Every structure is written in C-alpha cells, then in structure tokens.
Amino acid sequence: MVGYKFMGKAHSHAYKDVGMFFELDADVSMQAICGRDKDGVQAAAEKFGWSSYETDWQRLINRDDIDLIDVNAPSNAHKEIVLGAVKAGKHVFCEKPLALTLADAREMLQAAEQSGVKHAICFNYRFLPAVQLAKQILTDGQIGDIHHYRATYLQDWLADPDFPLAWRLNKEVAGSGSHGDLNAHCIDLARFLIGDFERVVGHSKTFVHKRPIPASSQGLTAVASDETGDVTVDDATSFLAEFKNGAMGTFEATRFAYGRKNYQTFEIYGSKGALRFNLERLNELEVYFKDDPPHLQGYRTILVTEGVHPYTANWWPPGHTIGYEHAFIHLVYEYIQSIVNGSDFAPNFYDGVQCQQVLEAVDQSIEKGAWVRVEEV
Amino acid sequence: MVGYKFMGKAHSHAYKDVGMFFELDADVSMQAICGRDKDGVQAAAEKFGWSSYETDWQRLINRDDIDLIDVNAPSNAHKEIVLGAVKAGKHVFCEKPLALTLADAREMLQAAEQSGVKHAICFNYRFLPAVQLAKQILTDGQIGDIHHYRATYLQDWLADPDFPLAWRLNKEVAGSGSHGDLNAHCIDLARFLIGDFERVVGHSKTFVHKRPIPASSQGLTAVASDETGDVTVDDATSFLAEFKNGAMGTFEATRFAYGRKNYQTFEIYGSKGALRFNLERLNELEVYFKDDPPHLQGYRTILVTEGVHPYTANWWPPGHTIGYEHAFIHLVYEYIQSIVNGSDFAPNFYDGVQCQQVLEAVDQSIEKGAWVRVEEV
Amino acid sequence: MVGYKFMGKAHSHAYKDVGMFFELDADVSMQAICGRDKDGVQAAAEKFGWSSYETDWQRLINRDDIDLIDVNAPSNAHKEIVLGAVKAGKHVFCEKPLALTLADAREMLQAAEQSGVKHAICFNYRFLPAVQLAKQILTDGQIGDIHHYRATYLQDWLADPDFPLAWRLNKEVAGSGSHGDLNAHCIDLARFLIGDFERVVGHSKTFVHKRPIPASSQGLTAVASDETGDVTVDDATSFLAEFKNGAMGTFEATRFAYGRKNYQTFEIYGSKGALRFNLERLNELEVYFKDDPPHLQGYRTILVTEGVHPYTANWWPPGHTIGYEHAFIHLVYEYIQSIVNGSDFAPNFYDGVQCQQVLEAVDQSIEKGAWVRVEEV
Amino acid sequence: MVGYKFMGKAHSHAYKDVGMFFELDADVSMQAICGRDKDGVQAAAEKFGWSSYETDWQRLINRDDIDLIDVNAPSNAHKEIVLGAVKAGKHVFCEKPLALTLADAREMLQAAEQSGVKHAICFNYRFLPAVQLAKQILTDGQIGDIHHYRATYLQDWLADPDFPLAWRLNKEVAGSGSHGDLNAHCIDLARFLIGDFERVVGHSKTFVHKRPIPASSQGLTAVASDETGDVTVDDATSFLAEFKNGAMGTFEATRFAYGRKNYQTFEIYGSKGALRFNLERLNELEVYFKDDPPHLQGYRTILVTEGVHPYTANWWPPGHTIGYEHAFIHLVYEYIQSIVNGSDFAPNFYDGVQCQQVLEAVDQSIEKGAWVRVEEV
Structure with a gap:
C-alpha cells in the first residue's frame, strides 16, 4: 500500500478484517506499507498491522513478495505510481480520482489493459x-x-x-x-x-x-x-x-x-x-x-x-x-476474489x-x- | 368570482371561513360566482355559498354590488377578464399564472397599476x-x-x-x-x-x-x-x-x-x-x-x-x-385587510x-x- | 349547540363546512347556540354563523325548530343537558367524556336508548x-x-x-x-x-x-x-x-x-x-x-x-x-346521514x-x- | 475467551480492532479461545485471529499467559466459568445476563469483589x-x-x-x-x-x-x-x-x-x-x-x-x-484501560x-x- 492517512487507514482496515467475515479463496497477507516520512509510515505499519514498511514506492512495487498494490497517496501522485506498478506486473487498486486529467486517466487505463493486470478504482459506495x-x-x-x-x-x-x-x-x-x-x-x-x-x-x-x-x-x-x-x-x-x-x-x-x-x-x-x-x-x-x-x-x-x-x-x-468502513471490506472481498478466480471486476x-x-x-x-x-x- | 372548479372551491372556502377565524376590518359578502355553464355554476353557487351567479363575466365585473373580482378561470382566460375587471375599477385577485406570456403579464400589471386597484396573485404557499x-x-x-x-x-x-x-x-x-x-x-x-x-x-x-x-x-x-x-x-x-x-x-x-x-x-x-x-x-x-x-x-x-x-x-x-386549504384563508385575510387599510399587498x-x-x-x-x-x- | 369555546368552534366549523364538501341527504341549518354569558354567546353566534342564541339550555332543548343538540359544555354539565335533550326527543351529539362517572354515563346511555334518539359521542379521531x-x-x-x-x-x-x-x-x-x-x-x-x-x-x-x-x-x-x-x-x-x-x-x-x-x-x-x-x-x-x-x-x-x-x-x-378540524366534518357527515337514513352510528x-x-x-x-x-x- | 458463536465473533472483533483505532496503555494479545467442539473452536481461532485454542475451559482459566477471561458461552454456563476464572485471579468480562438467577448473580459479584479482579458485564449499548x-x-x-x-x-x-x-x-x-x-x-x-x-x-x-x-x-x-x-x-x-x-x-x-x-x-x-x-x-x-x-x-x-x-x-x-460492532470496541477499550490504570469500570x-x-x-x-x-x- 502506498499512502497511510485517512484512506490508508480505511483500506488497511479492510484487508485486516475481510478474512474474518468472508470466505476468501486466497490468503491475504499485509506485506508492506509505503510513505515518504519514515516515522510516520513506521508508526502506521505498526498501528494498522502491516508486516513491513518502505519509504520509496519504487522499492515497494518491485518487491517479489507483493502481488497487489493499493494506491491511496494524494491524487497528483496516482499516475506515476500506478504506471510503475502496472509495469511491474502488479494488480493495482487505486483511490479515486484515477488522475488529475482525463488524458492521464486514459493513459493509465491503456497501460493496465495492455499489461493484463486486474485493475480497480475505489468507488467504495x-x-x-x-x-x-x-x-x-x-x-x-x-x-x-x-x-x-x-x-x-x-x-x-x-x-x-x-x-x-x-x-x-x-x-x-x-x-x-x-x-x-x-x-x-x-x-x-x-x-x-x-x-x-x-x-x-x-x-x-x-x-x-x-x-x-x-x-x-x-x-x-x-x-x-x-x-x-x-x-x-x-x-x-x-x-x-x-x-x-x-x-x-x-x-x-x-x-x-x-x-x-x-x-x-x-x-x-x-x-x-x-x-x-x-x-x-x-x-x-x-x-x-x-x-x-x-x-x-x-x-x-x-x-x-x-x-x-x-x-x-x-x-x-x-x-x-x-x-x-464496511463498504471497503466488501469491495476488497470482491476484488481479491476476482483476481483469484479470473472474473471481471468493476469498478475498474x-x-x-x-x-x-x-x-x-x-x-x-x-x-x-x-x-x-x-x-x- | 370567475371560475368554479378545483381552485374556485378552494377560494370560495377561504371567503367562507376567513371571518370565523380572523378579525377582519370588513364584512365579507360572497355576492356572485360566474361560469359559462349555467347548471354548473348554479350548483356551485349553492354548494359553495354564493348569493347569486352569472354566466357572463362581463356582467359580473360591472355589477355595482361587487368590489373584488377573484379570477380562477383557465389560464388562457385570465388576461381578458383581469383587464376588464381592472377597467371596471375592481380589485382583482388572479390565480397564477397571471398570463400565458410575459408580454401579457406586463400589460396586466401596467393596467392594474394605472387604475390604482389592489391587485393580487395566488401564490398561496x-x-x-x-x-x-x-x-x-x-x-x-x-x-x-x-x-x-x-x-x-x-x-x-x-x-x-x-x-x-x-x-x-x-x-x-x-x-x-x-x-x-x-x-x-x-x-x-x-x-x-x-x-x-x-x-x-x-x-x-x-x-x-x-x-x-x-x-x-x-x-x-x-x-x-x-x-x-x-x-x-x-x-x-x-x-x-x-x-x-x-x-x-x-x-x-x-x-x-x-x-x-x-x-x-x-x-x-x-x-x-x-x-x-x-x-x-x-x-x-x-x-x-x-x-x-x-x-x-x-x-x-x-x-x-x-x-x-x-x-x-x-x-x-x-x-x-x-x-x-388554510393558506388560502391566510392570503385572503391579508389581501382584504390591505384593501381596507390601504397597505401594500404582496404577492401582486x-x-x-x-x-x-x-x-x-x-x-x-x-x-x-x-x-x-x-x-x- | 350548548358550549362555544374551543370545542364549540370546532363543531360549529364542521356544521358550516360539511355541506360544501359532502353530499348530505338533509339540509343543515345552524339554528341556535347556547351559553350562560350573553355577550360571549352572542359574539360566538355571529362569529361561528349561528342564526340565534340562547342563554338557557332548557329553552334551547325545547325549541321546536331544533332536531339535534350538540353538547360541548364543560364535562360536569354533560349529564344534565344530555338527559334533558333526550327527554325532549332530540338527537344528541355529546363531547367526550360522556360523564364524570361510569354510573352517570350508564344512566345517559339508558335514557338515550329508551327514547330512541340517535346518540353520538365525539371520538373525532x-x-x-x-x-x-x-x-x-x-x-x-x-x-x-x-x-x-x-x-x-x-x-x-x-x-x-x-x-x-x-x-x-x-x-x-x-x-x-x-x-x-x-x-x-x-x-x-x-x-x-x-x-x-x-x-x-x-x-x-x-x-x-x-x-x-x-x-x-x-x-x-x-x-x-x-x-x-x-x-x-x-x-x-x-x-x-x-x-x-x-x-x-x-x-x-x-x-x-x-x-x-x-x-x-x-x-x-x-x-x-x-x-x-x-x-x-x-x-x-x-x-x-x-x-x-x-x-x-x-x-x-x-x-x-x-x-x-x-x-x-x-x-x-x-x-x-x-x-x-376535518375529522369533525367527517363525523358530522356520518352522524347526520345516519339520522336521515336510520342507519347505526358509532361511536355513540x-x-x-x-x-x-x-x-x-x-x-x-x-x-x-x-x-x-x-x-x- | 470462552464461546465462539455470534457473541464470540463480536468480542473477538473488538480485541482485534481496538488497537488500530485507540491508544491503549497495554499490548493486547489474543492468546486463546475455548469451546467444547474441537473442530468448531479450531476453525473459530483461525478465523477470528486467536493464537491458540482450548476445549476445556478449566485449562484455559489456569493458563499463565492469560490475564483476562471473556465469557460468552451460553447463559447457563456463566456462573461456573466466572467463579473459576475469578478464583484463578483473572479479570473477567462476562456476557449478559450475568447468571440465570439473582442469587447466582449475587454470588458471582461477591466472589469477584473478594478476589479483587476487574469485572465487567457486556452491556455494550x-x-x-x-x-x-x-x-x-x-x-x-x-x-x-x-x-x-x-x-x-x-x-x-x-x-x-x-x-x-x-x-x-x-x-x-x-x-x-x-x-x-x-x-x-x-x-x-x-x-x-x-x-x-x-x-x-x-x-x-x-x-x-x-x-x-x-x-x-x-x-x-x-x-x-x-x-x-x-x-x-x-x-x-x-x-x-x-x-x-x-x-x-x-x-x-x-x-x-x-x-x-x-x-x-x-x-x-x-x-x-x-x-x-x-x-x-x-x-x-x-x-x-x-x-x-x-x-x-x-x-x-x-x-x-x-x-x-x-x-x-x-x-x-x-x-x-x-x-x-463499534460499541464492543469502545467497551473493550475502556475496560482494558481501567485494568491497566486501576480506575473503576462500569458496567460491572x-x-x-x-x-x-x-x-x-x-x-x-x-x-x-x-x-x-x-x-x-
């Protein structure tokens, strides 16, 4: 996960609780959370239940022990991180808005479709x-x-x-x-x-x-x-x-x-x-x-x-x-299931x-x- | 009153009840109701409590025993009746819309202002x-x-x-x-x-x-x-x-x-x-x-x-x-008081x-x- | 009608308006209202639309031009007036409570049943x-x-x-x-x-x-x-x-x-x-x-x-x-119809x-x- | 924890989430869950996030690595377990009702007061x-x-x-x-x-x-x-x-x-x-x-x-x-804080x-x- 503020907390909570209430076809492991401020992200990792933390998102998206990147950094950072994650072959779950402009959003969609990863956007409601x-x-x-x-x-x-x-x-x-x-x-x-x-x-x-x-x-x-x-x-x-x-x-x-x-x-x-x-x-x-x-x-x-x-x-x-917060749990449940089972997922x-x-x-x-x-x- | 359908009933009821619940500075007398269909308007006169009826609005607006004309005929008839009533020096209370076009409405306003009668429009709410x-x-x-x-x-x-x-x-x-x-x-x-x-x-x-x-x-x-x-x-x-x-x-x-x-x-x-x-x-x-x-x-x-x-x-x-129906009674109360006391009335x-x-x-x-x-x- | 306060007003209004909105099988005429205070009852008669007034209920209930007595005087006066009215062969519509005690209420019921008048109690809701x-x-x-x-x-x-x-x-x-x-x-x-x-x-x-x-x-x-x-x-x-x-x-x-x-x-x-x-x-x-x-x-x-x-x-x-106030109108409508048509009426x-x-x-x-x-x- | 049904799930969730949203003065570790049916309790332990399980509550309450016993077994089992836990010097958090009879409840209160443990009852609302x-x-x-x-x-x-x-x-x-x-x-x-x-x-x-x-x-x-x-x-x-x-x-x-x-x-x-x-x-x-x-x-x-x-x-x-479910989290937060800080806790x-x-x-x-x-x- 990249981002650890309000939305980072809501998303983290979803990963933490989803397995307690839903039957997932995958084991979910909260591997790493990433943020630029070392103290901040370390505290968040501990508080939210992540096993490790990173301060450089480039390192995060290239880790082999990670299949899915959750992007909830500020909106103007979405594009770069998402394109990187997609290029690294990771499934990407991005907070809304996808990007600051329509042109950027289209570029991200194209990249995700070409790479074949399962992409999702957080229209949680x-x-x-x-x-x-x-x-x-x-x-x-x-x-x-x-x-x-x-x-x-x-x-x-x-x-x-x-x-x-x-x-x-x-x-x-x-x-x-x-x-x-x-x-x-x-x-x-x-x-x-x-x-x-x-x-x-x-x-x-x-x-x-x-x-x-x-x-x-x-x-x-x-x-x-x-x-x-x-x-x-x-x-x-x-x-x-x-x-x-x-x-x-x-x-x-x-x-x-x-x-x-x-x-x-x-x-x-x-x-x-x-x-x-x-x-x-x-x-x-x-x-x-x-x-x-x-x-x-x-x-x-x-x-x-x-x-x-x-x-x-x-x-x-x-x-x-x-x-x-429960809507996030339902979304994460459906998204993970779609990754495991190869079914379509929307909203993407x-x-x-x-x-x-x-x-x-x-x-x-x-x-x-x-x-x-x-x-x- | 010209008109005796839904709105005619609501207006009639207001004249009938206003004196029972409010202290008016005038005696209200329901003199005559007017409609083209003789049987219909006669029945309405009896049912609603009007002392007489007319089938020709021209006759109505020229009766000496009437000070106030209430116009709730269909919208396309408003202009002609209102202009006639105003010319006859009657106070006029008109259902909305005042007219079918803005130009007509302006003409009616001008006529009413020139004649100096107290004019009102039924924005009852x-x-x-x-x-x-x-x-x-x-x-x-x-x-x-x-x-x-x-x-x-x-x-x-x-x-x-x-x-x-x-x-x-x-x-x-x-x-x-x-x-x-x-x-x-x-x-x-x-x-x-x-x-x-x-x-x-x-x-x-x-x-x-x-x-x-x-x-x-x-x-x-x-x-x-x-x-x-x-x-x-x-x-x-x-x-x-x-x-x-x-x-x-x-x-x-x-x-x-x-x-x-x-x-x-x-x-x-x-x-x-x-x-x-x-x-x-x-x-x-x-x-x-x-x-x-x-x-x-x-x-x-x-x-x-x-x-x-x-x-x-x-x-x-x-x-x-x-x-x-009570809003009509309040409106009629205020309107009659404004006529008697020479105060401003809105909506007009x-x-x-x-x-x-x-x-x-x-x-x-x-x-x-x-x-x-x-x-x- | 005996009584001309809050309930007197509500009942009067019902008699006044019922014919405008309902098809009655009788002509309703508001003959007389009664109260002990002459000025008060006279004013009420005028305000509420009664044709005459009385200051002695005994006189009222014996008037030949009256078929129905409406009793909404204070509760402790109900019994005497109702018994009198029933004895005079009038239909009686009484405000609740019928009486101050169960024994009194039973006596009133018995009297009304024996006389054969149509009796009603004002459970308006x-x-x-x-x-x-x-x-x-x-x-x-x-x-x-x-x-x-x-x-x-x-x-x-x-x-x-x-x-x-x-x-x-x-x-x-x-x-x-x-x-x-x-x-x-x-x-x-x-x-x-x-x-x-x-x-x-x-x-x-x-x-x-x-x-x-x-x-x-x-x-x-x-x-x-x-x-x-x-x-x-x-x-x-x-x-x-x-x-x-x-x-x-x-x-x-x-x-x-x-x-x-x-x-x-x-x-x-x-x-x-x-x-x-x-x-x-x-x-x-x-x-x-x-x-x-x-x-x-x-x-x-x-x-x-x-x-x-x-x-x-x-x-x-x-x-x-x-x-x-509309519930009173509905009640009065049903009550009058039951008198005219000889059908049962409840609440009685x-x-x-x-x-x-x-x-x-x-x-x-x-x-x-x-x-x-x-x-x- | 003794019990793993509806209430077991709600309580487990509270222990799991409380540290993510509240600043506790203690580290909460979900040590063991207990139930008579081995398969059932084992599955619950895994699903709810407990580190181990027991099938005999007597064993549970005597484990040295446990400070607090949460009792949400059926009501008729409360008394025996609570008395045992209190005797073992554990803090006890019991589902309502405390017991099936007033006499039993009084006995449990007396035992808890005498042992000096921090007792609580789950009036979560x-x-x-x-x-x-x-x-x-x-x-x-x-x-x-x-x-x-x-x-x-x-x-x-x-x-x-x-x-x-x-x-x-x-x-x-x-x-x-x-x-x-x-x-x-x-x-x-x-x-x-x-x-x-x-x-x-x-x-x-x-x-x-x-x-x-x-x-x-x-x-x-x-x-x-x-x-x-x-x-x-x-x-x-x-x-x-x-x-x-x-x-x-x-x-x-x-x-x-x-x-x-x-x-x-x-x-x-x-x-x-x-x-x-x-x-x-x-x-x-x-x-x-x-x-x-x-x-x-x-x-x-x-x-x-x-x-x-x-x-x-x-x-x-x-x-x-x-x-x-959030009320349980708030309750558990207050209860744990009262244990750590020695303050009073109610409801007990x-x-x-x-x-x-x-x-x-x-x-x-x-x-x-x-x-x-x-x-x-």
Missing part, C-alpha cells in the same frame, strides 16, 4: 448493501424505465470561512474541489445504477477565496495561522444531465451545506416506481412501487440488514447495522476514465456557459 | 405558517448569507401513460406544463425567501407524447377513450440558477415522480445555518444553526403550530395541525410578472442550450 | 382518513391476529410549572386530567381498531401540585396571578392492558412530554404485519406486511390523500393534506360507557396496586 | 456515541428532572410461528426469553441514564407455545424439522416502573413486532427537555430543549459523528457512520446484579398480579 439492493431492484425491472435521477453530495466542513487551507483546496494536489471529490462518487453511482451520460451543463462557485494557512499539516483539523492562501478549487458544483437512456438528471456537490455531513443521496424515478438512498442512513433504502394496491402505496423504508440482503449475512443479525480503470470524462465535460460546460456532449470531451 | 416562519428566520439573519437554494415540486399523476389528456396538458389552454404549474410556485417562493434571479439554464422533457382523449371533461379523473391526442406541454422541467445575491440554485418540477404527490420542497443553506420545508408535511419546518453548541448541532423539526407562530393562534391548540401582479420572466428565461435557455440572463428576457 | 384506512387494513385481515397494541398521547403544555390552574386541572369540573382527556381517545381508538379490554393495571402521577390561579379565565393562555391553587387531577397516567383477543397493550397519557404537542400514536403488531399512526402527521399511515418479498420488506409511509382513501376524494387532489353513548369503564378500571387498579378486570368495574 | 452523548446531556442538567422514561426493545424473528425452537427459547439454557435478553439491556440503560428502580408491575406472554425442533443446531437460521417442542420462555414482556427519583417508566420487549429488527429505543422527558434514541439509527440522537426560543423549538436530530462527540474522533470524518457485576434484581421483580409482579418493590426481591 457501490458496495454498500443498500446500494447493491438498489441495483438489484433496478436490474429486476421493478422501477421500469428511468425518468429522473437526482444526486446530491453535501458536506459542511468549509462553510466556516476560518477553516484552514487544507491540501484538498489546492488544485495542483487535489485536481478539483467538491466536483472531483464528491460529484465523482455521484457520477459513478449514476453510471452503475442507470447508465451513461449523454450531455451536461454545470455551475460552479468558490464562496471563500482566501483561507488561513495551517500551522502544521494535520489534515482537516489543522490549527489556523495568521497567513492566508488562495483556494484554487470549487466549493460547490452542480449540473444538469441528460442520460443516454433519456433520463433527466440533477447533481449537486458542495462543502457549504450546514448540517449535512456526508449527505450523499440519490433518488431515481421510473415508469414503475422510485428509489431513494441517503449515505447518512446507509443501512436503509426507500422504495415505492406503483403496482402495490392503490390504497397501500407508499415509500417503504427497507432496513437492509436481513440475511437475504447483499453481504449482510456475513455480518450480524437483522437490525444490527453496519457503518461506513475504465470506470475511472468514464467518470473523469463526465467531470471534464461539466468543467467545459461551465467555461462555455452551455451544454456539452460527454462523448465530445 | 407564501401564507403557510412554516413558510412565514422560514421568512422570519431569514429576515432575522439567522441563516446568514445564502449559498444554496434547492427547490423541487414533484408529483406523479402523469407517470401512468394511460392517464388522459387533461386541459393542463394543452399548451393553448394551460400555457405550459410542469414548468408553469409547478416551477412557478418554486420561483415565487425563492424570490420571496432569498431574492431575485440573475441567470438560468434549463432542461425539459415530455416523456409521454400521446394520451387518450377523455370521454367527458371531468378534470383529472376523466375516463379514458380510445382516441389519443398530443401532449403539447412539458412533463418535467429542471433548471440551474444563479441569484443576484450570488447563491446557487437548482429547481425541478415534474409530474412523473412516483410516490411524490405534492412534494414541493425548498432547502436553503447559508453562512449561519440551513432551512428545509416539504409541502407534504406542511406543518413542519426543519432548521439548523451553526451557532448551537458543537455537540448539540442538528436539524430541528419545528412543529409550526404554536401560538407564537404565524397565523396559528387563530386556529387550534399546539400540535393540532392545519391543511392545504408585479410578482406575477417577475415569476413569468424567470419561466420564460428558462424556456429560452432550453431553446439555446445555454445560460440566459433573466433581465434580458 | 376515528374519522381521520389514516385511522379509517388502518381500520380497513385490519378488517381485511392484512395485519392478522393482534399481538401488541401501543398507544401514547403526549402533550407538553403543563411541563412548565408556571402554567396556570386551568379548568382542566380541576377534578370537579374536568373529572380527571390526562387520563380522561387523553387516554379516553386512546382507549376508544383501541376498541375501534382491535376490540375490547379484558384487564388493566395503571400508574398515575401529579408532578406539579400547586399552580398559579389565572387572573382571568382565558383558557390555556391565561395570565398567571400571584395566588396558587391545587391541581386535583393527574398529570400523567399510563397503564398496561390485556385485550379480550389476547393482545398485550401499553397506554401512556401525559401533559409533561416536552416537544410532543398532540402526539397521539398507535402501533399495532399482528401475525401478518404492523401499523403505526401519529396524530402530529395525521395524513400519514405506516404499514408493514410480512408477505412482501423478503428483500423488499419495510415500513411504508402511505400519504393518505388519494382518491381511493376514505373521505379524501371529497377534499383536494393527492398530496394536498388536511388538518385536525355505548362507546362512551365502554370507554368510561376502562378509565375507571385503571383508576381502581391504581388504588389497589394490582390488575383489575374491566368487566368487574 | 452504553458505549455507543449517541448513548454517551445522551448521558452527557443528562449529566449537564439540560433535560432537568426526569418525569418519563420509555423504553422498547422490539424484534420480529419469532413472529413467524414456523421459526424453529432455538436455544434462546429454552428456559434452562437461556434463563428467560425477551425479558432477560432484551429488557435486560433496557433496564441497564435506564439505570445508566436516570438511576435506580423503585417498583415495577409487569405483563408477559408466550404467543406460540410449540415450535419445530431444528434439524441441526445452526442458531437462528436452523432448518425446521417435523417434530415440535415446547417454548418455555416469554415471547414478550412489558412492565410499568416507578424510579427512585419519581419518574414514571414503561418498558416493552418482544420478538413479535413485525418490521422492528433491533428496535431498542429510549425516550426521556424532563423538566427542561427531552431525548430520544433508536438503535436502528444508532448514529443519531434526538433532543429537545425548552429553553430554545419559543418559535424555534423542535426536536433536533444530532448526527453523532463529529470530532466533539464521544469516541467518534477515533473513527472517520463527520457523517461517516459507524455500526453495531454490580450492574449485572442490579439488572437481575429488576428482572426478577418484574417476574414476581407478574405472578402476583400486583406491583413489587425492587428492593424487596
């Missing part, structure tokens, strides 16, 4: 039981033809203008702001659930242009200093979409929505029913079926913790809910590229002030 | 206690500067493709579909709550192009026949907006959202808090304040039925909720024109595939 | 569309055999110890506190929905024993004075129940539950499903069916405003909600007696500290 | 962030004096009469049914949050008396056979309570509430506000404060995932929710005894049909 159940209901045709798709991903950690200038607010490191961080997830779920995008038109804002520079780099909880620096990414980006299947879509990502903490939602309205999901209540899925008896129609709140629901039989009895770099293409189409539409066809990006 | 409370909280500065405004108005009565071709689906009579019917309300509430629009870009669809022609004209519950006719209005229209104050907005209106019956919502996110309202739970308002103690922050669900809330002291004890024809301007800007943006400045329409 | 729908679902057998019934009726207007000593806190006038006022409604709904009580055991408290005497009698919003007086009724009463059908029940009534304004709820669990209702969201009913496909089971929130739902076709389109005095019997059984169980069989009271 | 926050709000006096406490613990896995006769339905193994399993948790939380019980009166039912005997013992999902056996425990038990502080309480436990999966709730109403918690939405806490401005009072839904909330800074960013065997006393008081009240003072049990 696909693997929540409620999202899997939504997919199943859609696949079963119970929602019918899709008319409307509405996604939001609302957070509030930047609404305070004194919140410091974190790395995520620097375009060179992060690539973009709420758009790449939050809309990326929404775009991937939309593609997963109802299919590809035809065209988009967007709107973007940076509400607070200068923020205090953190005294020391401690991530989101950094102490503010007297100096300020420029915010170079968007605080919020919303867009309208038309899907290839004719559905209308609206998407909104912001870090300025007070009271919304990790409020990723989707609503899907079709010719036979409707679905609604909210990440802040991730064990639940709301569904509506027009074929219920007329006097008994209403949104059902399904508590997605039954033995018959996806993945849940591996956890606890009904009603004993799971949390954010192809999905990363497709997502990037929509993101860039939105950016272009904002520049032009007009709709942009996704295929033309 | 402004007068719900929860909406009034939202306005008060915003005016008190408790939400701060506005960053995001999100509105939806979702219904599902057209999702069934066999639903017949009602008059609301005929562009010549109704003017437009979900856009003029539903977005109009959302636009007015947005203007009322946070201010005017700068620019918009929209998206529109008609999902079902042909529908059975009703055997007889019985409104929404008409029996379908074998013949079909063309739907000439939009089934759904969504748009992005930028407000003059810099806020970002998203708006969605549809009649194809299964399970949403009268789901008009707004969410407002500002620099100090947030608000959320849902018309299907019209006695409630959700609020979030960032100045609450950090460990105690959360959305409050206010049951807007206390004596301290707007209008509610005139009704029942706390927790004894009110319904859809000016608000009708402003709303129409935004609606048309959206229509133009859809044609162009690009953003349109509202002022330039 | 039976007539909410959501409650009627619950009844229909139960009758259709979709919940199966009942295992659990849970009712609460929570308010908070006494939680403030400075709230003045209203007439409802005086045992001689009101009969009892939260028990007779709130549990009475819960008991009636339980009987209506799942049947009669076998035995009960209760618990009761008065949390605040002395309260300021109001400066003037202005009902619940009275201004407090310096003097205090004794609270002689219960602030809260809860009880366990066993029903004749074997179901277990829990009931709780209180005026000390902060944040609950008119929170009357019932939950019913049976061998095939479950139901939940909350008066603060009176347009909704939650249902669960165990025969839904296993992966799709969940509580449905039905918005009870469709044309297929009880009474709602008489009101507005789907999603256009109704309020507290028999239901009032049955309810009183359960209330008294609970009181006896509190005295004894042990279970009491309802039949033995 | 105390350690949820939302429950800890509730405790903090109560301790801060923000709810005031308590008037009402309402607890429910509703499940539905027995509502199907064909569900097989699991060990939990056998009084000799499980001690009791819903009462000991579910009410035990509610009683402990009530004691933790608002204090001790004064007196109780209960009601209990077994709705289904005979169930199919499982073909093989596979826990809750066992396949049914043709033979049936007797259910010897309660399906549902509810009771009224009076607390020492004067508060009124209602408690309900059932396994027959369709649609409720793990619906443990508490509602607390005091002189200054109210609290509500629901285990099915365990990341949330609802609060109401009467000192909020009158027009802004309402229940707040706090998403208990902020850095300022109990334990949550050790997990993920705000809005990234946790699940059922004293709390186990107190809980057992209330459970037995309820049982006695059911036999008597009358209230029972808890102290007199």
